[in-house]
Amino acid sequence: MEDARDHDLVRRVKQRDEEAFRDLFRRYGPLANGLAVRMVRHRFVAEEIVQEAFLSLWRDPAAYREERGTFRSWLMSTVHHRAVDAIRREEAQRRRSREAEPAELVLGDIGQSVVEEVDAASSRDQVRAALQEIPAEQRQVLMKMYFEGRTQSQVAEELGLPLGTVKSGTLLGMRRLKAMLLEDHS
16 A cells, blocks of 8 residues: 555656645655764754765656666665765775875874773674674675665665565574674673
C-alpha cells in the first residue's frame, strides 16, 4: 500500500508536480535526515545531504526505478552514498590541510594527533573484531555496503540474494555489532 502511494507520488514528480514532491519530502525527509546525521554527525551537513538527495529526484525523477525496489530504499541508499562522499571529502580536506600546515604548527599538536590515531586504531580494531563475531552472510553484506560503498540492491545482485534478505541481514548485523561494541565500552 505504501509502495503504491510512493510510486504514484514519484510518477507525479516526473510530471513536475510540486505538491507530490513536498509529500515525499514530508514523508521521508525526517528518516533520511536521521540516517545522514548518524553517518556524518553534523546536523547542518546532514540537512544538505538530504536536500541534495531530494533535489536529485526533482532534477532527474527517472533515477528512481520502481523495478529495482521501493522509493524508501532508493532514497536511503542515495542519502547513504552522499553521506559517504561527504565523509570522504572531509577526510581528504583534513589530510590536505595537515599536509599544508607549517611544521611548527603540526609539532605543537602532535600529542593530540597521536591520541586521535590511537583511538581511531582501537575503534577500528574493535569493529573488525566484532565483525568476525557476526554470521558470515551478515558480515559479507555489511562489508560490501560500508567498506566497498555498495547499495543494498547492488549487494543483493552481487551475492545472488533477495533484496529482503540483504535488508534484514543489514539490520540484524548492525544490531549485533552495536550490541557488541556497546558491551565492550561498558
